[in-house]
Each structure stands twice: as structure tokens, then as C-alpha cells.
Amino acid sequence: MEERVLITDIARFSVNDGPGIRTNVFIKGCSLKCEWCHNPETIAGYPELYWKKRLCVQCGACLEVCPKDAINPPIAPELSSSEGSTYHKINRAKCDNCMKCVEACKYEALEVTGKAMSVSEIIDEVERDRTFYNNSGGGLTLSGGEPTAHPAFTLELLKEARKRSLHTCLDTNGFCDFSVLKEIAEYSDIILFDLKHLDSARHLEKTGVKNNLILKNLELLCGTDSEIWIRIPVVPGFNDSIEFHTQASAYLASFAKQVKRVDLIPFHNYCQDKYSWLGKDWSYRETDAIDPSFLEIHADIYRQYGLVTTVGGSGFEEAGTG
Numbered sequence: 001m002e003e004r005v006l007i008t009d010i011a012r013f014s015v016n017d018g019p020g021i022r023t024n025v026f027i028k029g030c031s032l033k034c035e036w037c038h039n040p041e042t043i044a045g046y047p048e049l050y051w052k053k054r055l056c057v058q059c060g061a062c063l064e065v066c067p068k069d070a071i072n073p074p075i076a077p078e079l080s081s082s083e084g085s086t087y088h089k090i091n092r093a094k095c096d097n098c099m100k101c102v103e104a105c106k107y108e109a110l111e112v113t114g115k116a117m118s119v120s121e122i123i124d125e126v127e128r129d130r131t132f133y134n135n136s137g138g139g140l141t142l143s144g145g146e147p148t149a150h151p152a153f154t155l156e157l158l159k160e161a162r163k164r165s166l167h168t169c170l171d172t173n174g175f176c177d178f179s180v181l182k183e184i185a186e187y188s189d190i191i192l193f194d195l196k197h198l199d200s201a202r203h204l205e206k207t208g209v210k211n212n213l214i215l216k217n218l219e220l221l222c223g224t225d226s227e228i229w230i231r232i233p234v235v236p237g238f239n240d241s242i243e244f245h246t247q248a249s250a251y252l253a254s255f256a257k258q259v260k261r262v263d264l265i266p267f268h269n270y271c272q273d274k275y276s277w278l279g280k281d282w283s284y285r286e287t288d289a290i291d292p293s294f295l296e297i298h299a300d301i302y303r304q305y306g307l308v309t310t311v312g313g314s315g316f317e318e319a320g321t322g
Helices: 061-065 100-104 119-127 130-136 151-163 178-185 200-207 212-221 242-253 272-277 292-304
Strands: 004-014 022-027 048-051 110-113 115-118 139-144 167-172 190-194 228-234 259-266 309-311
Touching: 004 119, 022 119, 022 151, 048 272, 061 100, 100 110, 115 119, 119 151, 139 151, 151 167, 151 178, 167 178, 178 212, 190 212, 242 259, 242 292, 259 292, 292 309
Parallel strands: 022 139, 139 167, 167 190, 190 228, 228 259, 259 309
Antiparallel strands: 004 022, 004 115, 048 110
């Protein structure tokens, strides 16, 4: 029987995660806990339960089937959906994710995030858009979560993609043993390597881990023949200062032979519904999204160091090196 991992989404027609038109495969499970994470459903390595209050009619069907008394009694739908309401359908402390409530819900207000899929099932799905890849230079981008958290599966998937002549990008936070990263990188056409901060204490504060291993892995990876695109999620109050980007551009310029481009990814808050669906607070809920045009000033710093740099990471246009 084929090994399976949990996949939260297979997003077709992406243009911001590698060259051309791509299909993004999001693996569930991550080694970091970034406070600003835009895909909170990919952090935990087990299936989770969404409750979408806008779809909930408060019928009570989920309450009747829950064996753990983890469903809060129905209230008027207009009250649960009202602005400022603190009502949440699921008592997460009691819930064991048996998903019986999902089966009982007729209104799709309850949903499982995390579907077990095999390599062949994923590749078959990705293959559906081969025509678009051929015409645009696109392919498969493996993201998450963190693909290196599932090293054997990730390696098998990338090997199968290569057998089928599918272009691949590995989107990684770099927090793993280098032996794992090196082997996986050999079957990846491009490595999308996240760089969040250069200061270890700041990195630990916002992601849950120090960055020593990540920076060391980046330096070792730059000693291989891998093509590397650096992706920097620019987060207000964390790494949006000119000082940080001046330091980061000087650091990355020392690896210019392997670092083919830098993508500055503006923070956004479009994901706040996901946190609500998971019953989680989000410390960035009231933080405004960064206007991409604001980051052109930051991008010019990297360009002055000779680094091809984009704002947003589009696979169809590259900013000049300046």
C-alpha cells in the first residue's frame, strides 16, 4: 500500500511560486510556528476541523452525534455571526477530531482540513494541467507546511515528478538536517528558500525556533549546484525595516552565484477567516496588509547588490537588477 501524507490543498494556476503557471501542493505539518502564518491549517500534522459560521444554520445535528460532548449548544445564527461574537461551535479542548460532526452536517459548515493522498494521486492531479506548464515553463511547487518534515514522501514525489518530466520547485523553511535537504534538493529544479530574519533571538520569538540551522543550511546549499530563489515574507514590525533589508541584501550578495533571485512577499491578512474557522486567535488580525508598492524601496536595495528582485514573486516578470 502506498504511503500517504495529509494534503490541505492542491491549488492550480498559481503564478507566484516559481516560474510559469504552477500547481501548488500544500503538505500538512510544519517545523516552525510563525505567528503571521498565512496557512495556519498546514501547521499541525494531523487532520483538523473547520467551522464556518456563515454557513451554519445552528440545526444541532453535530451536537447529537458528538461522542465527546465537544459541541456547544446552538444559538440563533444571527447571534453567532454577529460582529464581535465570541461563540464558537467546537470546544477544542474536548474535540478529538473524530469528524462525526462533519458527516452529520448538511450545510458544509463543518469541514475537514487535511486529506490523506499518495504520490500517484498527487501526481495524477498535477498532470491535469501539463499543457499549461509546457506553454509557460511551469510545473509542480511542493509547499506546506514544510515538505522536509516528510522527507521520504517528499523525495518519492519529486522523483516521480522528474520521471514524468515535470518541472519542480521545493518551498522550504530550511529547518531540517542538511542531509535531508541536500537529497531532496537533488530532485528539485528550483529551491524556494525562506529567509525570515538574520537575528536568532528575533527569529525564535516569532517562529518558535532559532535560525542557526536555517542559515547554515542555506550556506551549505549554496555550495551545491542548486538553483535557489530566496523568499522573504515581509512582516510589519518584524522584518520590514530598511536596516534589516540592507543587512539581508549584503548577506545574500555573498551567494549571488547560486541565489538567482529574491522575492519579497508582502504580508496580508486575507487568511484571518482560517484562524476563525480553526477557533484560533491571531495576533496579526488587526494588522494592515502591506501595499506591494511600499516594498519597491526595499527591493531596490537588493537590486543595488546585483540581485534580481521581485515584489510578490510573480513567475512571469522579473524586476531589473539596477
